[in-house]
Amino acid sequence: xTEITMKASDNLNIVIVGHVDHGKSTLLGRLxxxxxxxxxxxxxxxQAICRQQGKEFExxxxxxxxxxxxxxxxxxxxxxxxxxxxGRQYIIIDAPGHKEFLKNMISGAARAEGALLLIDALEGVKxxxxxxxxxxxxxxxxxxxxxxxxxxxxxxxxxVFDGIEKEYREFLGQFKAVPQQIIPVSAKxxxxxxxxxxxxxxxxxxxxxxxxxxxxxxxxxxxxPLRMPVQDVYKFDARRIIAxxxxxxxxxxxxxxxxxxxxxxxxxxxxxxxxVEPLPVEGHAGQTVGITLDEQxxxxxxxxxxxxxxxxxxxxxxxxxxxxxxxxxLERGRRYQLRVATKEVDCEVAAIHRIIDxxxxxxxxxSNVVNRNQVAELTIRAKVPVAFDLSVSxxxxxxxxxxxxxxxxxxxxxxxxxxxxxxxLREEARQRDFAWxxxxxxxxxxxxxxxxxxxxxxxxxxxxAGKSFLAKKIEARLVADGRHAYLLDGGNLxxxxxxxLSEGERGQAAEMARRYGEVARxxxxxxxxxxxxxxxxxxxxxxAAQAIRxxxxxxxxxxxxxxxxxxxxxPNTDIVLSGPTDFDxxxxxxxxxxxxxxxxxxxxxxxxxxxxxx
Amino acid sequence: MQHLRxxxxxxxxxxxxxxxxxxxxxxxxSMGKDSTVLLWLARKAFFGHVPFPLLHVDTSFKxxxxxxxxxxxxxEWGLQLVVGQNKEALAAGxxxxxxxxxxxxxxxxxxxxxxxxxxxxxxxILGVRADEEGTRAKERYFSPRDKHGDWDFRDxxxxxxxxxxxxxxxxxxxxxxxxxxxxxINIWEYIKAENIPFIDLYxxxxxxxxxxxxxxxxxxxxxxxxxKSVDDIxxxxxxxxxxxxxxxxxxxxxxxxxxxxxxxx
Ligand SMILES: Nc1nc2c(ncn2[C@@H]2O[C@H](COP(=O)(O)OP(=O)(O)O)[C@@H](O)[C@H]2O)c(=O)[nH]1
Ligand SMILES: [Mg+2]
Numbered sequence: 029x030t031e032i033t034m035k036a037s038d039n040l041n042i043v044i045v046g047h048v049d050h051g052k053s054t055l056l057g058r059l060x061x062x063x064x065x066x067x068x069x070x071x072x073x074x075q076a077i078c079r080q081q082g083k084e085f086e087x088x089x090x091x092x093x094x095x096x097x098x099x100x101x102x103x104x105x106x107x108x109x110x111x112x113x114x115g116r117q118y119i120i121i122d123a124p125g126h127k128e129f130l131k132n133m134i135s136g137a138a139r140a141e142g143a144l145l146l147i148d149a150l151e152g153v154k155x156x157x158x159x160x161x162x163x164x165x166x167x168x169x170x171x172x173x174x175x176x177x178x179x180x181x182x183x184x185x186x187x188v189f190d191g192i193e194k195e196y197r198e199f200l201g202q203f204k205a206v207p208q209q210i211i212p213v214s215a216k217x218x219x220x221x222x223x224x225x226x227x228x229x230x231x232x233x234x235x236x237x238x239x240x241x242x243x244x245x246x247x248x249x250x251x252x253p254l255r256m257p258v259q260d261v262y263k264f265d266a267r268r269i270i271a272x273x274x275x276x277x278x279x280x281x282x283x284x285x286x287x288x289x290x291x292x293x294x295x296x297x298x299x300x301x302x303x304v305e306p307l308p309v310e311g312h313a314g315q316t317v318g319i320t321l322d323e324q325x326x327x328x329x330x331x332x333x334x335x336x337x338x339x340x341x342x343x344x345x346x347x348x349x350x351x352x353x354x355x356x357x358l359e360r361g362r363r364y365q366l367r368v369a370t371k372e373v374d375c376e377v378a379a380i381h382r383i384i385d386x387x388x389x390x391x392x393x394x395s396n397v398v399n400r401n402q403v404a405e406l407t408i409r410a411k412v413p414v415a416f417d418l419s420v421s422x423x424x425x426x427x428x429x430x431x432x433x434x435x436x437x438x439x440x441x442x443x444x445x446x447x448x449x450x451x452x453l454r455e456e457a458r459q460r461d462f463a464w465x466x467x468x469x470x471x472x473x474x475x476x477x478x479x480x481x482x483x484x485x486x487x488x489x490x491x492x493a494g495k496s497f498l499a500k501k502i503e504a505r506l507v508a509d510g511r512h513a514y515l516l517d518g519g520n521l522x523x524x525x526x527x528x529l530s531e532g533e534r535g536q537a538a539e540m541a542r543r544y545g546e547v548a549r550x551x552x553x554x555x556x557x558x559x560x561x562x563x564x565x566x567x568x569x570x571x572a573a574q575a576i577r578x579x580x581x582x583x584x585x586x587x588x589x590x591x592x593x594x595x596x597x598x599p600n601t602d603i604v605l606s607g608p609t610d611f612d613x614x615x616x617x618x619x620x621x622x623x624x625x626x627x628x629x630x631x632x633x634x635x636x637x638x639x640x641x642x
Numbered sequence: 643m644q645h646l647r648x649x650x651x652x653x654x655x656x657x658x659x660x661x662x663x664x665x666x667x668x669x670x671x672s673m674g675k676d677s678t679v680l681l682w683l684a685r686k687a688f689f690g691h692v693p694f695p696l697l698h699v700d701t702s703f704k705x706x707x708x709x710x711x712x713x714x715x716x717x718e719w720g721l722q723l724v725v726g727q728n729k730e731a732l733a734a735g736x737x738x739x740x741x742x743x744x745x746x747x748x749x750x751x752x753x754x755x756x757x758x759x760x761x762x763x764x765x766x767i768l769g770v771r772a773d774e775e776g777t778r779a780k781e782r783y784f785s786p787r788d789k790h791g792d793w794d795f796r797d798x799x800x801x802x803x804x805x806x807x808x809x810x811x812x813x814x815x816x817x818x819x820x821x822x823x824x825x826x827i828n829i830w831e832y833i834k835a836e837n838i839p840f841i842d843l844y845x846x847x848x849x850x851x852x853x854x855x856x857x858x859x860x861x862x863x864x865x866x867x868x869x870k871s872v873d874d875i876x877x878x879x880x881x882x883x884x885x886x887x888x889x890x891x892x893x894x895x896x897x898x899x900x901x902x903x904x905x906x907x
Contacts, residue, residue, distance in 0.1 A: 429802050429805040
């Protein structure tokens with residue numbers, strides 16, 4: 029492969045934002061025109077269309093491609109435009125300024141690595157000037173220049189410029205954003221766009237074009253601790269490849285990795301690639317890679333690989349700043365899908381702390397809903413523990429989106445970990461798993477031998493609901509089918525393992541659940557399907573079930589709740605049985621669920637997920 | 643080189659997201675330079691495999707060399723090829739003399755829609771690039787199409803960071819565009835860097851002409867060019883200021899906006 033001299037050495041995505049009509053599209057057109065970057069005949073063509081429609085020529089028409097945009101003279105959706113200058117290829121995204129199209133502005137800005145924020149010198153700082161400035165910071169766009177446009181309309185006066193600079197810097201200062209530059213320009217007349225203005229000799233700083241050149245490509249994310257969210261696991265051939273994008277740091281052949289939140293560990297055997305000779309030995313931030321491991325551990329999309337010294341946070345809850353774009357307002361208590369990096373999980377908004385007024389950041393208001401285009405501080409609670417980071421430390425794993433029905437309806441950044449009641453047990457499990465001494469036989473080897481994976485079938489409910497009867501029936505059925513199953517009875521633990529405890533201590537459901545969970549953890553490590561009931565915990569079954577889940581994590585827990593009359597089941601219950609139970613039907617349902625969860629091979633849903641192949 | 647790898651990484655990420663989220667996924671392959679690069683990127687993403695079918699909407703007016711190339715590459719790379727054709731329209735005598743937009747709508751747009759409906763595809767991967775023309779510049783990576791295959795460009799879903807629209811109501815489908823950020827030069831630079839086999843209609847074979855963009859024979863005209871190698875093409879593109887699709891007839895007037903709104907690629 030011979031290398032030819034490439035003109036472009038890197039790419040940079042830039043977004044242009046600001047209040048409607050402050051001149052974003054004009055600036056873009058002018059930038060292209062003044063650097064000779066437009067195709068032949070493009071200006072003439074647009075001029076002809078304008079003449080035909082009896083309108084004055086506008087540079088903005090060069091990129092406002094939709095008929096409707098030209099008729100209304102506004103940008104509806106972002107356009108990606110391409111521009112090469114001094115060895116760099118830019119994709120410049122012209123974002124709409126109209127508040128109705130905020131979701132389009134945000135989509136444009138979210139992929140940007142640098143931004144130009146326009147303010148009309150005559151109109152001054154407006155509502156969207158502030159909102160966009162605040163959102164840039166929320167979206168993680170830290171490199172930006174403020175462009176004070178239409179200086180021709182204020183006689184190119186420095187005092188007007190200084191006034192806007194002062195006001196806007198003060199606003200930005202409230203959330204610690206600092207622009208690279210503040211540039212006075214006239215986009216329409218081409219002052220300080222590509223060429224230095226003759227009209228504003230008082231301004232000594234760079235032109236817009238120069239300031240683009242001074243923007244830096246990603247600031248050293250490769251030097252951070254490793255984060256690699258698992259995107260998918262492939263088994264197209266003999267290789268079992270874990271695919272993902274390295275979002276921070278580096279992954280190297282021979283590295284020992286920890287996957288969170290499952291706490292599984294393995295060493296990187298190879299980094300796979302197609303049409304690359306020899307194979308790479310390292311992947312760094314920004315790259316999409318595929319790795320193989322020295323051991324067949326079961327990892328899934330959504331887990332985050334890191335090194336053991338610098339783990340991501342794990343919890344079911346966090347506090348965040350969120351902007352909402354949904355058609356329907358965001359409501360406290362309503363279910364949404366949370367997506368953090370590659371993890372997709374149900375969540376609810378546990379609290380709306382305040383709505384942030386982007387016009388005046390000091391003002392706050394309480395509310396039960398967050399309306400479209402509002403920014404708010406929330407606490408989000410996920411159905412299962414999620415690995416994430418604070419956005420101040422890690423960009424990609426510190427942000428998330430919320431999906432309402434079919435649409436991405438909001439996005440946000442994680443500001444704080446919220447401690448949940450499982451924290452201590454989770455830490456116990458983590459430490460125990462890291463130090464766990466393993467034999468030669470791995471989990472996958474056992475699964476191969478047994479023809480199924482380990483799991484816990486957990487039957488919850490009040491007294492006399494038929495839990496023990498059902499548990500025994502499932503055990504018998506699984507064993508009859510040739511599976512390795514075992515009924516773990518709480519009473520047996522009481523008389524043996526817990527014999528050292530006083531009567532009072534035995535009344536403490538938390539410690540009893542911990543002991544029970546650790547025994548269950550041992551049993552599932554042997555590859556068994558453990559059937560258990562929450563009988564020993566009496567009415568504290570909900571808390572006990574939660575503790576057991578945390579301690580056996582990430583082994584699948586199939587939760588069944590039984591009651592005589594309909595009642596609320598503990599969170600994450602899979603099968604609810606209320607009223608008189610048809611035990612054969614219940615057993616059938618449970619076997620189905622075991623198949624669906626990949627514990628018993630077969631029937632894995634519509635699409636083969638290769639990691640389940642046993 | 644680095645800029646090509648950055649583009650590659652993003653496209654590969656998008657392809658893997660598409661594969662993860664769509665049960666019934668297919669990739670459109672027109673045998674042109676863009677969709678061939680896209681196909682190559684799929685082999686990159688899936689480590690030498692292409693785990694979904696490749697669709698070719700055959701208008702019957704393609705240049706014969708394209709069909710030969712298609713069948714040869716499909717054989718060599720072990721591709722699953724699905725060819726669709728709007729037979730009714732062809733039987734009724736559809737051709738470009740009935741109007742270019744009419745012909746494209748019948749043979750390409752409707753040909754594709756028929757194929758999607760027949761096979762029930764929920765995700766279609768296409769090699770469109772933002773720099774080709776104005777409406778494509780406004781596309782999302784994951785772009786929903788309604789029950790009629792129409793594109794509602796007035797109300798596109800938000801696309802944040804690496805999170806895309808991967809859930810959608812039944813009956814609708816998503817168009818996936820992994821090449822949006824690539825320019826025409828990037829495509830050729832990548833073909834060069836990866837040594838991707840491409841169809842030689844793109845090269846001048848001594849007559850001083852070559853194709854810059856490949857479509858149907860009646861509606862695509864070769865350009866004046868003496869580029870005989872990929873290097874020549876890259877060099878030529880660096881010095882040209884003519885739009886790529888100037889040899890493509892359907893782009894005239896508002897042709898493309900109207901075509902694309904109705905589901906054209
Ligand atoms: N006088 C003057 N008018 C400008 C300037 N820049 C833009 N405009 C005008 O402001 C209007 C809005 O511009 P446009 O670029 O569409 O604004 P956008 O909504 O921010 O994209 C148009 O009529 C432009 O001609 C400038 O520097 N000076
Ligand atoms: Mg505009």
